Amino acid sequence: MSGIGIAEVARRSTRDLPAPHRLDVWADVLTSAMIPVYVRASNPREFEANMTAAACGPLTVVLQSGTPHTCGRGRSELARSGQRQYHLMMSLKHTYHVSHRNDLRLAPGDLVLVDSDLICGIDLMRRYEFLNIGIPVEWLRRWVPDVGFLVGRRIPGNSNWGAALAAYLVQLLPEAVANAPIPRSVLADQVGALLALIAHEMSGQEPHSKPAERSLRDRVSDCLAQRCHEHGLTAEAVADSLGISVRTLHRALTGCQQTFADQLLDARMNCALRMLESKIFARITVGEIGRRAGFADASHFTRVVRRRMGVTPQQLRMRSGTVSSDTAAGHAAESDGDQ
Template sequence: MNGSGIAEVARWSTRDLPAPQRLDVWADVLTSAMIPLYVRTSNPREFEANMTVVACGPLTVVRQSGTPHTCGRGRSELARSGKRQYHLMMSLNNTYHVSHRNDLCLAPGDLVLVDSDLNCGIDLVRWYEFLNIGVPVEWLKRWIPDVGSLVGRRIPGNSNWGAALAAYLVQLLPDAVANAPVPHSVLADQVGALLALIAHEMSGQEPHSKPAERSLRDRVSDCLAQRCHEHGLTAEAVADSLGISVRTLHRALAGCQQTFADQLLDARMICALRMLESKIFSRMTVGEIGRRAGFADASHFTRVMRRRMGVTPQQLRMHRGTDSSDTAARNAAESDEDQ
């Protein structure tokens, strides 16, 4: 490949593979094209995945699509990894869940920067179309000295520079990159420049908050993680348990660009997701799981889950294979009542 000539596009698909081999082969393909990742699904015989890869100067542009599954990096995958790198990820069609420093629910167009040196979990609950940009560490540091300030944070696709980057990345189709009339380094530099602008834009969201505010925010988060199951939990109750005034609590959260209501809803969602994904709770209906997580009722739980994840609690549970047959029947009846 030369600077502005035709680059080779690599293509993979599980379509022509025997069903029992698809997961293992796909995991090998991911390791070869990007980094070691585990791949899990409750329906291995229905698993399908496709990928195209092209080099764009220092970057690697990867487009993926396929059936729902979970993937990520744990201790084993980290141990088998080589050189550290960053990955800029964006869904093109559906909401998905990422656990990487933070628990994030990302809508199409939202971006997240992932560090290959850290644990990561990705939950794709519908047919997905995905963009993953491999970014060398040293190259990105030329644009953003403090890269860590972006890692694991949601970059909103509707923010000023987030929208600009999302719109640009959508155009980076592998075949278009391969035949670009300008040097690939120029295409890559547009990504770096936009990320630098995003880092500056987002620097006002938290780094300007005071250390005391961030410390108190973390104490509130810890308290909510323990008490989110309490129905009717109020800011007053949390402030009282922390030995501070309600005004101090709200001021600290506002300094971190957050609100008590959002923090509480996030805590309840995380609690509910953990139960939905655990076989320990497989015989519990989704309505009961919602109530145990602190939601007012099953309908509220379903609405919040659909808004944030793009699927209902029952659909997520069936995808993860943690719904027993008798519980599935009760869930179906419960769903009919909600409607």
């Protein structure tokens, strides 16, 4: 986000752009304002987006809103990037998905820290409004020496310090920053201090883990996010792809109070939830989504979703607005036939 030079508040919008060019122009806007990204939408002619931004000391506060779309950074965007930076993101309205070291389902108020050096995908499934705080690498490291520990992890908006940071960021909108009666560097320092407290709070959830164990745990998580769709995927196969022994893999996960089976199930659930809550997969049956996510059969998939989410996959789809009740009923009948 260091690309923006903001005296007060900068504003950008697709409102006055020709519909056929909005996606490409908006990708250019995001690239010049922040970092190179791709932007894709199922209905390009209906795409709308708005942005306001303001400098907050060393930080850049960006408020974005618009219609559903996907965006992110692949190898092409990484190759075109300049200085590395972090981005702290939080939705103000609806749930959305982020794929960044882990597949995350983030509710309003949840936070995630993104590293511009890593591949990232964002799926905004409904009209959205969220904050994106650009953070210089060296500045954040003064507050959080082990920044990698936070990258790509869900920071719950209802945790002790997560709730405090979420409440603070809701007040840290570009207009408020521009009109603040105190130095903007002081406003920024509150973000750094709260992230430091969050890092300490989250590290306390893994009292016996070591940095090397957490690092290996993250590598296992990255691998599972890519391979969870493989039926019969084993710890041996993952360990072999990472160039480590099975014993080392299990020891690292145990040090983080986790198991391979739990991590694999989490990866498959995150993969399935992204498909269930995306209109792109609206015509695919629940049973097929379960299979694509790596579940052995539709009944097991349904039980896992119900246990974790409190609703069936069909109900989750209707609640997310990705399919109608009639379509969901038809898919349920097809899935029953698969069992």
